[in-house]
Each structure stands twice: as structure tokens, then as C-alpha cells.
Amino acid sequence: MSETALRTDADFEAFYERHWKYVYRLCYTYMRSEADAEDCTEDVFVKVLTGAPEFQDETHERKWLTITAINLCKDRLKSYGRRNVDSLDDENAPEIAAANAEAEPEEALALESEYAEVRQAVMDLPPKLKDVIWLYYFDGYSTDEIAAMLERPSSTVRNQMRDARNLLRDRLKTDFGSEIT
Amino acid sequence: MNETRDDRIRESIEEIEPAAGAKERMLENIRRKAAAQNAEPESRITQVNTTAPHAGEAKNRRKNNRRIVILRNVVLAAACVALALFGAVKLLPGKPDAPVIGTDVITAGGTLVLPEEAANVTYATEDTDYTKVSFDYKGWKCELYVSESADALPEFGKESEPSEFDAKNDATYCELPGAGGKYKLTWKLSGKTCVLLGPGGMGTETIRELYQKIY
Numbered sequence: 001m002s003e004t005a006l007r008t009d010a011d012f013e014a015f016y017e018r019h020w021k022y023v024y025r026l027c028y029t030y031m032r033s034e035a036d037a038e039d040c041t042e043d044v045f046v047k048v049l050t051g052a053p054e055f056q057d058e059t060h061e062r063k064w065l066t067i068t069a070i071n072l073c074k075d076r077l078k079s080y081g082r083r084n085v086d087s088l089d090d091e092n093a094p095e096i097a098a099a100n101a102e103a104e105p106e107e108a109l110a111l112e113s114e115y116a117e118v119r120q121a122v123m124d125l126p127p128k129l130k131d132v133i134w135l136y137y138f139d140g141y142s143t144d145e146i147a148a149m150l151e152r153p154s155s156t157v158r159n160q161m162r163d164a165r166n167l168l169r170d171r172l173k174t175d176f177g178s179e180i181t
Numbered sequence: 182m183n184e185t186r187d188d189r190i191r192e193s194i195e196e197i198e199p200a201a202g203a204k205e206r207m208l209e210n211i212r213r214k215a216a217a218q219n220a221e222p223e224s225r226i227t228q229v230n231t232t233a234p235h236a237g238e239a240k241n242r243r244k245n246n247r248r249i250v251i252l253r254n255v256v257l258a259a260a261c262v263a264l265a266l267f268g269a270v271k272l273l274p275g276k277p278d279a280p281v282i283g284t285d286v287i288t289a290g291g292t293l294v295l296p297e298e299a300a301n302v303t304y305a306t307e308d309t310d311y312t313k314v315s316f317d318y319k320g321w322k323c324e325l326y327v328s329e330s331a332d333a334l335p336e337f338g339k340e341s342e343p344s345e346f347d348a349k350n351d352a353t354y355c356e357l358p359g360a361g362g363k364y365k366l367t368w369k370l371s372g373k374t375c376v377l378l379g380p381g382g383m384g385t386e387t388i389r390e391l392y393q394k395i396y
Contacts, residue, residue, distance in 0.1 A: 024197075034199075136338070140339060161336065
């Protein structure tokens with residue numbers, strides 16, 4: 001596919017429509033506050049508008065957005081000095097979709113609480129471990145692809161993946177037990 | 182890797198929903214911020230052109246410019262040295278991504294022979310943990326990972342339930358839905374663990390033919 005640039009307003013709107021929610025979720029996972037997540041999401045798309053990058057296809061778009069958003073969030077966290085924020089304030093929490101609306105209320109509640117626990121465990125990971133977990137579990141990249149994207153040696157990515165899994169296992173053992181190995 | 186756990190991580194993130202009206206609000210802010218950024222450089226230029234600098238300021242500016250030129254030259258020289266070193270390392274035999282002559286490939290833990298039909302063969306050894314061999318087989322782009330220990334191999338993403346491919350060598354076959362429908366064949370060869378990845382379109386017969394020709 002030939003390279004395409006977002007030349008018109010309509011091009012950009014279609015691009016925004018395709019990716020805004022993904023970028024927001026990624027930013028929220030790092031920033032842990034709705035206002036900061038929105039601000040970072042906006043800045044990622046501002047970079048698209050002002051930098052006018054040319055994309056080969058949708059996969060390329062997504063990769064570009066992922067790396068840009070991760071770097072932007074980390075820079076923002078450094079400048080805020082917010083790396084040690086412990087918990088998410090309720091007033092900053094975004095709306096969480098009702099888990100499986102078709103399930104029985106009790107099942108839905110249990111699932112929702114499980115999701116909240118997993119999400120919090122992922123958000124509490126150090127940023128460099130969060131990168132690999134996001135790219136591996138959410139985007140489905142292999143460790144070699146992640147290494148290329150983050151410009152880290154493959155062995156480092158594998159070690160970070162192991163460290164992240166260990167942290168998640170320690171945190172979630174009550175509910176997940178032997179599932180995490 | 183457990184599929185339920187993988188799904189839970191993904192699903193828990195997918196549950197995050199932006200606030201009502203966030204989409205439109207952010208789009209508006211994006212346009213406003215982009216317009217402000219585009220306007221900024223012009224206004225700065227105008228300001229510089231219309232304000233005459235004091236003599237002291239001009240002197241300081243010249244001094245700073247000289248410093249910038251020196252710094253730029255130092256950075257350029259360092260970049261040249263780094264490039265020369267990088268080029269030299271890449272061209273040394275046996276280094277990552279070196280082209281292979283013939284069909285013998287030196288891997289982590291021994292030598293391996295690819296089929297005669299293998300073309301464009303390159304290989305790279307990752308921290309002596311495993312060797313990745315890339316090659317074309319009858320027009321199909323394939324990757325072969327060889328390691329002395331299965332634990333040292335990279336993760337390839339989500340996998341379908343593995344099925345037996347060849348009991349003799351503990352060969353199993355599965356698909357990687359996250360990697361654009363690639364297949365993954367894993368087997369033991371002279372104590373080494375081999376993983377062959379290729380496009381799903383290759384078909385089982387071609388995969389088996391390739392598998393039997395690697396020794």
C-alpha cells in the first residue's frame with residue numbers, strides 16, 4: 001500500500017474516529033486520571049495534525065500512535081513527578097462499561113470487580129513494564145516485535161515480561177492463583 | 182500462557198470508557214491546540230524581526246551561535262565515528278543478519294541444514310539464547326528459531342490449541358491468530374528446540390515437506 005497523509009479535515013476525522021478510544025485507553029492506563037488522559041490523547045492527535053506523518057496502512061497508524069502515546073505519557077509523568085501516585089481517586093475515574101450486560105446481576109458484579117482488580121494491577125505496574133504488557137496482551141505483538149518497537153534488546157523485553165508477570169501474579173494471586181505462571 | 186488471563190487483561194482495559202461528550206470535546210481541543218501551535222512560530226519570527234537587539238544582546242547571541250556551531254560539529258563527528266563502528270560490526274562474519282552462503286546455518290548450539298530451495302537466508306543470534314533464521318521457501322517467507330532451551334525462545338503471542346504434527350520429534354502445530362494467521366511448528370532436533378513460523382497460506386503439505394527437509 002502506498003503511503004498516505006491526512007490531507008483533509010475529513011481524512012483526519014476518519015483517522016480520529018478509528019483510533020481515539022484506543023489512544024484514550026492507553027493514555028488512561030498510564031496517567032490514571034480522566035483529565036490527564038484526555039489531555040494526553042489530545043496532544044497525541046495534535047502531533048498527527050502538526051507533524052503530518054505519512055502512514056503505510058492502519059497497522060502503521062496504530063504502531064505510530066502507540067509509541068507516540070507511550071512516550072508522551074511517560075514524559076508527562078516525569079514532568080509531573082507523579083510516578084508514585086498510589087491510587088486512583090474516584091472523582092478521576094472514567095466511566096467503566098458495565099461488565100457483560102447480559103450476565104446475571106451477581107455474575108456481572110463479580111466480573112466487574114475482577115476487571116477492576118486486573119486493570120488496577122496493570123495500571124500500578126512501573127511504566128517500562130506496562131509498555132510490554134500493553135503491547136503483548138492488548139495489541140498482540142510478539143516479544144521480538146515489541147523489542148523492535150521500543151528499541152530494547154529482545155532479552156530485556158523477555159525479562160521485563162517475566163518481571164511484569166511476577167508482579168501481576170503477586171498482586172492477583174487471590175483471584176488468579178495458578179493461572180499466572 | 183493461560184488464555185483466560187490474557188483475555189482478562191485485554192477485557193479489563195476495554196472496559197475503560199471515556200466520559201460522555203469526551204470525543205467531541207477532545208476533537209475540538211485538538212483543532213484548537215494544533216491551530217495555536219501552527220500560529221506560534223510565525224508570531225515569534227515577527228517579534229524577532231521587529232525588535233532591534235541591544236549591542237550586549239547581539240554579542241551574547243554571537244557567542245551562543247559560536248557555541249552551537251562547535252557543539253554541532255562535535256555531535257556530527259561523534260555520529261560519524263558511531264556510524265563507522267556500526268558499519269564495521271555489521272560487516273563482520275557471523276554477526277547478526279549476516280547473509281548465509283549455502284544451506285548450512287550455524288545456530289545456538291550447533292549447525293543446521295536448510296533445504297536447497299531455501300533462498301534469501303539470513304540469521305541472527307540473540308544474546309546467544311537463540312538463533313533466528315529468516316528465509317524464503319518456494320516464495321513463502323519463513324522464520325526458524327533454534328535454541329538449546331525452549332525457555333530461551335521469544336514469546337510469539339496468543340496461540341491456538343496445539344495439535345500433534347509428528348510424534349517422533351514431539352512436533353506440534355498451532356496457529357497464531359494475533360500474528361496475521363501465521364502457523365507455528367515446534368519440535369525437537371538433536372536436543373535443540375526448533376520453532377518454524379510461516380504464513381498460514383502455505384498449507385500443511387508444504388509445511389510438512391519443509392519440516393522434513395530441515396535437519
